[in-house]
Amino acid sequence: MQAIDIQKFKASCENCNLAELCLPHGLNSEEMVKLEKLVRQNRPLQKGDYLFRSGDPLSSLYAVRSGSIKLFTNSDNGDEQIIGFYLPGEIVGLDGFDSLTHSCSAVALETSSLCNFPHTQLMDVCKTIPALQDQMFRIMGREISHENTLLLTIGKKNAEERIATFLISLSIRFRQLGFSADEFKLSMSRQEIGNYLGLTIETVSRIFSRFQKNKHISINNKHIQIIDRKAIQNACGGLRN
């Protein structure tokens, strides 16, 4: 009884099936023990719960364990730009590494559990574990690469290409997680997809309908199935997912 409760809050990186994608990647088991000492697991977030808000001091880095998180900036006049959707194994909280204050907000798109790495402690451990430092740089580099791709998508592609690129990107990430690459649930609304891609909700809806009419996908609410993967890939318009 007691043991079960403790396990809920004490994370084990070594036994985690996401370890290879996550912070512990490249660490030996002795180093992993050091990392496990500082990681904490809070209670799961419910849909709509904030992980942090723009302006909050940077306290932790978060690894998604299950569920999904959206990250977005908000400008002074109220409108927001979604920067990314984070799936299990991915790291949230890298915004605000320059000013030690979050410049973005993060919200759960569905019930989600996360691992919590307190920032100052993590920085300290980084200084004693070279492989962890390397992995941190790799993860930040990945974040930069992802934003480069998104910039290319928003800046140079038309609506159809953006949606296709978005679907392929999700598909690849689900496959990496061991899920089906061709059939999955969209945890974000049309509104959020549109915001992310610099489109309106109506345009997103229309293009989903068009893809469906052309037998490229089958979409029912949030459930989507990629029927003609080649077609979607061709519709990306010279990509780099």
Place this chain on the structure above:
Amino acid sequence: MQAIDIQKFKASCENCNLAELCLPHGLNSEEMVKLEKLVRQNRPLQKGDYLFRSGDPLSSLYAVRSGSIKLFTNSDNGDEQIIGFYLPGEIVGLDGFDSLTHSCSAVALETSSLCNFPHTQLMDVCKTIPALQDQMFRIMGREISHENTLLLTIGKKNAEERIATFLISLSIRFRQLGFSADEFKLSMSRQEIGNYLGLTIETVSRIFSRFQKNKHISINNKHIQIIDRKAIQNACGGLRN
């Protein structure tokens, strides 16, 4: 004679007036000596010279010493998206930190000199100088923040707001460098400004003309003067530069 030649290739971070903005920020003089041991200065790049190309293995990080660099991704079908323009004190080469291969290309916009930090050596020194590791994380965080801002600009602002935001951003950075905030030279072409902001060259030109007609700026070729700073700031449309 000999001494002068050596100085051309041996950089001194301690005497560099950009040190506070650059990699050495936060280092004591003993640590700075360590960093100076690995930094190299190659001969200046001429306008149009490549610093590196997409697909090149990551060999170094570069700090701009004088001049300016443009960084851009290229998609498979040929078109490119400019990710950023780098001014003195800023760091180029953070793309490709995940795959150890550059995903972007970098080109000099004018005659530019750079400091060259070999990647593997830099990573090693990072492991022995905690303050340098901190600064590296800060710099990568800054890159991420910059791209967040650019995403918001391209995804949510109209053409006029994008140009205004671009001008204010440049202005602030020139002031930080000790130059005039209200009068400077654009080292990039209209084409490149448009590419960066997701606009066509014609739209850029038209909006510069409009701003000039409204007495917000005075622009002559690449020479620009901000006359009514308030007006330009208001035209940013809820910013965050």
Place this chain on the structure above:
DNA sequence: CGCGTCGTTGAAGCCGCTCAATAGATGTGG
């Protein structure tokens, strides 16, 4: 001077946005 590149300006067209109406999904309380 002649050529090529870059920038400016105008006119027309189109893609995605705005506005609006409806349908569908979800949740709540009686």
Place this chain on the structure above:
DNA sequence: CCACATCTATTGAGCGGCTTCAACGACGCG
């Protein structure tokens, strides 16, 4: 379990901001 309210998604019609196409002007360089 149904009635009702609310939020989300779909679809259509019309508009508008930016792009496209085109012509011309301004430099810079051989």
